[in-house]
Amino acid sequence: GERGSKVFRAVHVQQKMQVAVRIFAVPLGMTPEAKRDFAEQMERLKRLRHPGIVRCFGGGFDQRDAYLVHELVDGESLDRLLDRRQRLSWEVVSDYGLQLCEALHFAHDNQWIHGRIRPDKLLVSRDGTTIKLSDFCRDWSASNLLQSTTKLSDLAYVAPEQLDESNETEPEVASDLYSVGAVLYHMLTGRSPFVAKNAAQM
Numbered sequence: 001g002e003r004g005s006k007v008f009r010a011v012h013v014q015q016k017m018q019v020a021v022r023i024f025a026v027p028l029g030m031t032p033e034a035k036r037d038f039a040e041q042m043e044r045l046k047r048l049r050h051p052g053i054v055r056c057f058g059g060g061f062d063q064r065d066a067y068l069v070h071e072l073v074d075g076e077s078l079d080r081l082l083d084r085r086q087r088l089s090w091e092v093v094s095d096y097g098l099q100l101c102e103a104l105h106f107a108h109d110n111q112w113i114h115g116r117i118r119p120d121k122l123l124v125s126r127d128g129t130t131i132k133l134s135d136f137c138r139d140w141s142a143s144n145l146l147q148s149t150t151k152l153s154d155l156a157y158v159a160p161e162q163l164d165e166s167n168e169t170e171p172e173v174a175s176d177l178y179s180v181g182a183v184l185y186h187m188l189t190g191r192s193p194f195v196a197k198n199a200a201q202m
Contacts, residue, residue, distance in 0.1 A: 009072060012057075019057065020070045038066055045136060048112060052103025054123060054134040070134070075126045078183070079119035087190035096124075096131045097184050103133050104180065108173050112136055115171045117179035118157040119186065155202045156192035157182040163202075 010021045038061060045056035045068070059068035082088075088096075100122070107114065114121075114136055123132045155163065159178040162171050185193045196202035 010069075012069075018072045020072045022068045022070065024066045024068075025064070035061060041137075042068065044112075048107065048110060048136065050103050050106040051130075052099050052132055053107065053136070054132050073123040073125065073132060073134075075124050075130075077120050078122040078124055078131065078187075081124050082119060082186065082190070088187045090188060092128070093184055093187045096187065097180070099131050100133065100180050100183075104173075104176055107133070107136070108176070113171050113173065114176050114179075115162065116158075117176055117183060118154050119183060120154070122183065152196065152199060152202060153192055155196075155199060156194040157186075 006023050008021045008023070010019050011017070012019055038059075042056070042059045046058055049055060054073060055071040057069045057071070059066065061067070100117075104114070114133060116135065116137075117133070121133065121135050123134050124130070125132075157179045159171065159175040162175055182193050194202060
């Protein structure tokens, strides 16, 4: 998980199915407004069902934590795969690119913009045939994006307009496509499109 969250492998007792549970710390409890927003987002995520998108089964909250339950993908994140293999063949990259674009086309048609596509947000199946988008959310502000980014290198995949804190507009379809292009570049070449010493330089 990112800063402020943890992910666990769990078992749905009634359905006897393994799932991934992401728990978000809520330091002072959730306000009624925050609970309502969380519940609305959860319901929308449950309806975002596509083979190329990690499915959300639901979630909930109590006084200390909020959680979301997702399908458990048997595999690894793309960033770990690239750490191990450096680069991928153009045939594999082409296949992954088509899968990602089909998943995004579905998401965009359903009024979802991902806004944070990068290698650690993409999950590859153990047999290497499938890639899935994970971690859709509704908070795309530049300040939150900069605060939640754990590695400087992650900013190399972000569309320039998303890093402009004076820009109050939300990312658009083009922002996601930019990020997909940056990820495909990394898969083909073995390195991210940009390297810098600090966030401002990036």
